[in-house]
Amino acid sequence: MSNYNPGKIEKKWQRKWQETNANKVNLSAKKKYYCLDMFPYPSGEGLHVGHWSGYVMSDVWSRYKKIQGYEVLHPMGFDAFGLPAENAAIEKGVHPKENTKESIANFKRQLEEMGSMYDWSLAVNSSDPSYYKWTQWIFLQLYKKGLAYRKEAPANWGPSCKTVLANEQVVEGKCHRCDSEVTKKNLKQWFFKITDYADELVDDLEKLDWPERVKTMQRNWIGRSEGTLVEFKGQSSKVKVDVFTTRADTLFGCTYLVLAPEHPLVKKLTTTDHKKEVDNYCKKAIKESEIERTSLEKEKTGVFIGSYVVNPVNNQKIPIWVADYVMSTYGTGAVMAVPAHDQRDFEFAKKFKLPIIETVVPKGKSKGKSGLKEAFVGYGELVGSGEFSNLDSKNAIKKITQWLNKKKLGKETINYKLHDWLISRQRYWGTPIPIVHCKKCGEVPVPEKDLPVELPELDDFKPTGDGRSPLAKVENFVKVKCPKCGGKAERETDTMDTFVDSSWYFLRYPDVDNKKEIFEKQKVDHWLPVDQYVGGIEHAILHLMYARFITKALGDMKLLDFHEPFLNLFTQGMVYYKGAKMSKSKRNVVSPDEFVRKYGTDSVRAYELFMGPAEQDKEWADRGIVGMHRFLQKVYALIEKNTDSKVKNSDKKLETLKHKTLKKVAEDFEDFQFNTALSALMEYSNALGKKDKIGRDLLEILVILLAPITPHLSEELWEMLGHREFVFKAPWPKFDPKLIQEEIITLAIQVNGKLRGTVEVNKDVSEKEAIKLAKENQNVKKFLKGKEVKKEIFVKGRLVSFVV
RNA sequence: GCCGAAGUGGCGGAAUUGGUAGACGCGCUGGUCUCAAAAACCAGUGAGGUUCAUCCCUCAUGCCGGUUCAACUCCGGCCUUCGGCACCA
Numbered sequence: 001m002s003n004y005n006p007g008k009i010e011k012k013w014q015r016k017w018q019e020t021n022a023n024k025v026n027l028s029a030k031k032k033y034y035c036l037d038m039f040p041y042p043s044g045e046g047l048h049v050g051h052w053s054g055y056v057m058s059d060v061w062s063r064y065k066k067i068q069g070y071e072v073l074h075p076m077g078f079d080a081f082g083l084p085a086e087n088a089a090i091e092k093g094v095h096p097k098e099n100t101k102e103s104i105a106n107f108k109r110q111l112e113e114m115g116s117m118y119d120w121s122l123a124v125n126s127s128d129p130s131y132y133k134w135t136q137w138i139f140l141q142l143y144k145k146g147l148a149y150r151k152e153a154p155a156n157w158g159p160s161c162k163t164v165l166a167n168e169q170v171v172e173g174k175c176h177r178c179d180s181e182v183t184k185k186n187l188k189q190w191f192f193k194i195t196d197y198a199d200e201l202v203d204d205l206e207k208l209d210w211p212e213r214v215k216t217m218q219r220n221w222i223g224r225s226e227g228t229l230v231e232f233k234g235q236s237s238k239v240k241v242d243v244f245t246t247r248a249d250t251l252f253g254c255t256y257l258v259l260a261p262e263h264p265l266v267k268k269l270t271t272t273d274h275k276k277e278v279d280n281y282c283k284k285a286i287k288e289s290e291i292e293r294t295s296l297e298k299e300k301t302g303v304f305i306g307s308y309v310v311n312p313v314n315n316q317k318i319p320i321w322v323a324d325y326v327m328s329t330y331g332t333g334a335v336m337a338v339p340a341h342d343q344r345d346f347e348f349a350k351k352f353k354l355p356i357i358e359t360v361v362p363k364g365k366s367k368g369k370s371g372l373k374e375a376f377v378g379y380g381e382l383v384g385s386g387e388f389s390n391l392d393s394k395n396a397i398k399k400i401t402q403w404l405n406k407k408k409l410g411k412e413t414i415n416y417k418l419h420d421w422l423i424s425r426q427r428y429w430g431t432p433i434p435i436v437h438c439k440k441c442g443e444v445p446v447p448e449k450d451l452p453v454e455l456p457e458l459d460d461f462k463p464t465g466d467g468r469s470p471l472a473k474v475e476n477f478v479k480v481k482c483p484k485c486g487g488k489a490e491r492e493t494d495t496m497d498t499f500v501d502s503s504w505y506f507l508r509y510p511d512v513d514n515k516k517e518i519f520e521k522q523k524v525d526h527w528l529p530v531d532q533y534v535g536g537i538e539h540a541i542l543h544l545m546y547a548r549f550i551t552k553a554l555g556d557m558k559l560l561d562f563h564e565p566f567l568n569l570f571t572q573g574m575v576y577y578k579g580a581k582m583s584k585s586k587r588n589v590v591s592p593d594e595f596v597r598k599y600g601t602d603s604v605r606a607y608e609l610f611m612g613p614a615e616q617d618k619e620w621a622d623r624g625i626v627g628m629h630r631f632l633q634k635v636y637a638l639i640e641k642n643t644d645s646k647v648k649n650s651d652k653k654l655e656t657l658k659h660k661t662l663k664k665v666a667e668d669f670e671d672f673q674f675n676t677a678l679s680a681l682m683e684y685s686n687a688l689g690k691k692d693k694i695g696r697d698l699l700e701i702l703v704i705l706l707a708p709i710t711p712h713l714s715e716e717l718w719e720m721l722g723h724r725e726f727v728f729k730a731p732w733p734k735f736d737p738k739l740i741q742e743e744i745i746t747l748a749i750q751v752n753g754k755l756r757g758t759v760e761v762n763k764d765v766s767e768k769e770a771i772k773l774a775k776e777n778q779n780v781k782k783f784l785k786g787k788e789v790k791k792e793i794f795v796k797g798r799l800v801s802f803v804v
Numbered sequence: 805g806c807c808g809a810a811g812u813g814g815c816g817g818a819a820u821u822g823g824u825a826g827a828c829g830c831g832c833u834g835g836u837c838u839c840a841a842a843a844a845c846c847a848g849u850g851a852g853g854u855u856c857a858u859c860c861c862u863c864a865u866g867c868c869g870g871u872u873c874a875a876c877u878c879c880g881g882c883c884u885u886c887g888g889c890a891c892c893a
Contacts, residue, residue, distance in 0.1 A: 217889080612817060621815080756872090798823050
């Protein structure tokens, strides 16, 4: 029975670390490393084992860097402002301020129990005026540069959350927070001009050591697409419809134009005799939800609006239609329809009996006579396209675009799916937008010296749903003097999206107490970009794109010397329980607390890593942790039994294993493969457990290698072995490549590729000798008997293979 | 529909990058200890066959085929699951 008492040991070392300020970061250190966690929004339920999994990984990684002699900045903070925090408070029926305070205390307790090496003196809280003052300051800098602006636009309105949402926060037509269906609402809204950085955001992905999956998601989201902008003009009037296409080569096959129902030209171009029909159609289409409208099964609908334009390449008169299969938010909200070469246009043309003209045919084929059964969407060779006939598609795109450009009827264009970031929210619990609206002066930014614009304390903070935030009701907040003219004015009452708060927090940690400026440039340039960022895949687009944008914008303002915030990103897998993502509504949330109480935090830490590959999703198993606890008990007992060991190891086999383990663990750590590192340590400790007298060096290595994973246990064992310093001051042991190779190795013997025996040989055995020995094996003899050996294969250190 | 990842024992998962498949752990079975149980410890544990037994043989990494002395690993073709995007012009 082991005397391992994790409860006692863990408290003891946590206290010692605190008393000695062991986690205090020396911010002016030269050999430094910045390992960052995605800071959580504090909710009442506390952290579950899924959150822990990421925090454990980053803590293990930070400790690993620390034991290698780096000064590690590994800070933690709280994303305490915003919708999620407020919703949680409303649900509980308490004020967000109270709820946030309690939740933070609880989170902090849990993280301290975890034994994490956070330097709490650097913690940030995004709902604290000392923090959001600078969020507002960033807003003003963006405003100055024209990167923050206000405009009226149809926005995503979440009827349940009673606020507008950014495009990134709408998933399949639903709010990403509460899953309720999103509608459109015309409101005056604040935007950040992230589209200015679209190209940079795509191009700079190349420089980042991020999971390919995340990069792809960002690329798709930004959706850069190179094509041609084509102008279609009316015959007589000043009518002009712009269209974006990636297939200028099919322009001769364009037989009609389609506008989105929301397109501003619909009203203007609809002729009186079509007005009623068009109005009805548009009204219905606009009312339809995104989900209904984008359903692929739906049959195409649309109406002719009575007007015509001219196809610029062949002067054909073509009709304008309005149809809901064209999205107002992509491109120009209008498309040139080429039924022969676009499946959607094809279906539409069939239904409404519009002409289908083939202008591209597969290479080497001529035009089909019987007509098309479906659109040919591939590249090919042009036919019936005037001077461009016989060109291949790619060439034709270039040539036709050039031709249009010359005639001033079109040009090369890059289109993006990305839209500007809608940052205003009609909610209480967020950073107030530092703008004053004056009748005389218009929009006036709050002078920097007047920051922060403090969020007033409000009892009735619930969202009203009238399109304005609850702050609109607070007279002494709203009514102000205009900073410019001193006249009567009103404050902006919307607050900022939570993602604004979290788009820059990592910049604040190195200079968290600065009251004069957002940060000292020198300090931030010293520590950033972040060396290793660890977090969940759910932020692949949202936070990770916003943070990159803000960093780029601040970089362009010369406030930073870098343009990418996070060089390395590791996205840990999610932890499932009972086959599903942990969620309160599914009642399958596993809290680490009870396991920490029962088995100790070191067991939980180690088990979180042992569950499976760090980047993969995994299933939590209550029983699994028992195995980890047994292992730690064995390690404890092993050291306890041998604390007076003075000898150096003399066992050759163990010496080899020692170096093999050193190599394996170091390599696995580098690759975030903590699960196999632990397996290797188990094998190593199992091997030691079989011996009576164990060399001291073997034991010390076990303790050190375990230290990043089980810091409390390692400190205790390190002390038991007679050391006075923390184990993290010990040097990380290095392996000797010469000692990894075993003296005696086992060769496999195969006959026709099948294993028929093994033979023990010296590692340097010659091919001749190995084959001779292999042939002597009884079982192998059986298979070679009476047969001619056609081929003998020898792979050094591996096997001998006979072909008969 | 497009893009990406993954399919290995009862379970979580290993496999030196083409070289002894199933490491490590969970679970299970048997044993030791105990009045008993738990805990702990020891042994066994892919399926099937053969043997008194050690041995040994056959099959086996989603499915079908290929390359190779040798394939979880490489190539071609499918199937399934998960994730992302999606009337994107």
